[in-house]
Amino acid sequence: MIITVGQVLFGYLLALLYNFFLKRASGIIRTLVFFPVVLPTVAVALLFQKLFEFAPQTGLVNSILNAFGLHSVDWFGTAGHAFIVIALLDIWRSMGFYGVLLYTGLLDIPDDILESARLDGASGIRLVRHIVFPLSLPVLVSSLIFSINGTLKVFDSIYALTGGGPGTSTTPLTLYMYSTSFAGGQYGYGATVALLLTIMCLIVTAFILRGTRSDAVKD
Structure with a gap:
């Protein structure tokens, strides 16, 4: 559930960013954010193993923690920490896909409706809450279905990252x-x-x- 919420939420925030703020420059950003989707799963898993490495070498994440005076964390030694790494991997890798999917839904919202709402005083969060969100609900539902089914059927990322460990806690x-x-x-x-x-x-x-x-x- 956490992974699904993270994927769809960050994807929706990216879609709003593409549509309302970046405009013409959104194509380059969409390509960069979508890039992890096409990367091989094993390569992404090995990248995260190195980032969160505890021993024999200290990974980037633990190095940052040490720089702030915090102790290193054995990210793959306990079930809770291993789940955090898995969730971060799946959210980071998939949010570009959901960003593009939800962005296409936002493009279907007629401009005259948005302009009318702005003339009536709706802007920012009010515009998103009362106009954009209800009109983009169908594509949001599709994203939720994709994400939940994908989470239930996840295999390759966990197999390559933790192998289901420690023990069977992430199986x-x-x-x-x-x-x-x-x-x-x-x-x-x-x-x-x-x-x-x-x-x-x-x-x-x-x-x-x-x-x-x-x-x-x-x-």
Whole structure:
């Protein structure tokens, strides 16, 4: 849930930045922010391993902590710290994609509606809250569905970054399915886990769509 909120929230903030502040220069920024999306997952995971390294060498993050008089943190030694690194990796890598996706939704908002709202005194946060946000809700729902399903099906980033450790504290269903099926040879049990994961994705998608449709009917 934290990863989903982070991906969509930062993506939406980027979309607002592209549409209302950067204007013509947004193309260059969109390309730079989108770049992590096309990077190989293993390369990104190795980058984060080096950034948060505790031993035998001190990574950049721990070096910054030491510079401020704080102790180094074993980021991959405890479940809580390892989850923070995983969340940062997934949010950083995906927010460019959601920024572009939500930006296309903002482009569909008619300019005359925005101009009318500005003439009526709406600006800044009020404009976003009362005009932009409601009109961009459909693409926000799509982003939520993409993000939640992607989080439920995450495999490569965790496998390359922590391997599910320490212990099994960061092992998602996908990695558990892989280890059960191919490492443990329990293919039937692994198929059951895969089926459960598919049902979970369908339930989450149906729940979100039903919730948004109910809100639309009430409005």
